[in-house]
Amino acid sequence: MAKTTLKYLKERSEKKVVGLHQTIASKALQLVEMAYNKGYYIAITQGLRTFPEQDALYAQGRTKPGKVVTNAKGGQSIHNYGFAFDFAVFDENQNPVWTGNTYNKVGALGKQLGLEWGGDWKNFKDLPHFEYTFALTLKQLQAGKRPPGSAVIGTVPNSNNYLDKGDQGTLVKGLQGKLQALEFNIGSTGIDGFFGAATEKAVKEFQKKHGLKVDGIVGTATQSKIDAEYKKLSEKPTDKTKWRLVTGTFQNAEQLANAIKRLKKDHGWLTYEKAESLDPNPTYRIMTGFFIGKDVAEKAAAELRKDYGWTVYVKEA
Structure with a gap:
């Protein structure tokens, strides 16, 4: 059974910080190492979410098939500007752990780095979420204001091209919503935003059905095929009889x-x-x-x- 090493956690995380502001990306990777040294195994699971990705997620359950997975349109999430990231806790065998006090302990570590932790929010506690906006509000970001040195890490990606067991967040909800609309069983918890064993199984069944490599990872080929099959649902004439x-x-x-x-x-x-x-x-x-x-x-x-x-x-x- 594969063991959770610092190398494994950093390699996962480095893929997810592509597109983030360089200061945020640096703090995210620093947090992974700080947590590991304290005996907490975490990896970054969500970084930049582009405007088109956000709009596509918003369309689900509204103008597209499936259930609603987000109330935010493009530009209404801090993720859309590269100033936020989410993380997940893992056990010693690379399995994600969605609950437990470790999230609070990591939240305290993140605040030591100057990050704002979603677990401190009063109206909606988001334990896996951190952000760092340089004191800019969402309204200011929407108006085009940016902090100095707003370079990003790497080329801004289509962050939909890599989702794996252990990931969580709105992009996972979008994936689950599409799989469910395509009549694949995503488990009893439904669209919960957690890429666990049930979602991995659904992805593997989709891959097997469509002749793709069966590895449970939503890479470019799998995502493209899911999107294509989902688009067919939207194009089907609706029978109102x-x-x-x-x-x-x-x-x-x-x-x-x-x-x-x-x-x-x-x-x-x-x-x-x-x-x-x-x-x-x-x-x-x-x-x-x-x-x-x-x-x-x-x-x-x-x-x-x-x-x-x-x-x-x-x-x-």
Whole structure:
């Protein structure tokens, strides 16, 4: 099993500080080494997030498929200007650790370097976050003001071209949202911004399905393919037609009542009874409320057939 060495932590971190202001990048790497000397294993997981990346994340769940992952547009995050970074704690075997008091201990170390720690914020505590804005406000940054010597480390990258187990933050939320929209299981915690074992598994399954190198790392090839498949979802015409499910017949009112009870318990759907005739003892069918889009209705019908063994028809409403 791979061990967490200073070399491993610094190599991970050096990839993430590309594009940061040189003072911030230097403080970030210094923090990694300070923490290691105290027995805390950390790596930088997020640095610069470009305006187009931020706008693409903002579009998810709004003008693009998936769930909302951020409320910030391009230019509304300190990350967009190269003055902020996030970190994660690791155990001795290179596994990320998302909780625990180590985040507070690292927060104290970062403040020794003059960094502002998100764990001190009152309205929204962001334990893995540090920033250093040279006393400039977000409004001043948006207006174009910059501190002296605003050179960045390396060439400003598309920071989406490298995400790995242990990363966290809004870019990971964006990745998880796209994988979920593409119907890959990202785990019970859903879009949480933590690239853990479940997200790694989803990435590997995506890579295997599309003939990519299966390593669980979202490099340039994997990210490009995810983006391409996600774009196809956006381009699909949306079916706004209303559909209902109609079951086969139930022989008496007792069977019908039991079936409706199961449906409401398991799915919470709106249902109606439909008598097949005006006879004193008619057979019955169950008819559901509306589903928007035939694909959605067909998927629901398949669930009922699988779970209950019923005959189920999909009918346009």
